[in-house]
Amino acid sequence: MSLGTILLVVLILMLLGVIPVWPHSRAWGYGPSGSLGLVLTVLLILLLLGKI
Structure with a gap:
């Protein structure tokens, strides 16, 4: 399974x-x-920075 x-x-x-x-x-x-909104925000930032 991939991380995504x-x-x-x-x-x-x-x-x-x-x-x-x-x-x-x-x-x-x-x-x-x-807290779900916070997690989604962090994931979106990581996705935009190319870390995921």
């Missing part, structure tokens, strides 16, 4: 994790989606 495939799988799992449809995650607020 692994990153894609991890991002898909993170996207599924931040959807507040389960009762235990409704009170989490913007924490999970904010």
Whole structure:
């Protein structure tokens, strides 16, 4: 598996994790989606710099 495939799988799992449809995650607020946005921003910067 390449690094890009692994990153894609991890991002898909993170996207599924931040959807507040389960009762235990409704009170989490913007924490999970904010951290996902941070991860996506870092990955985008690394991609633009050619590090990935």
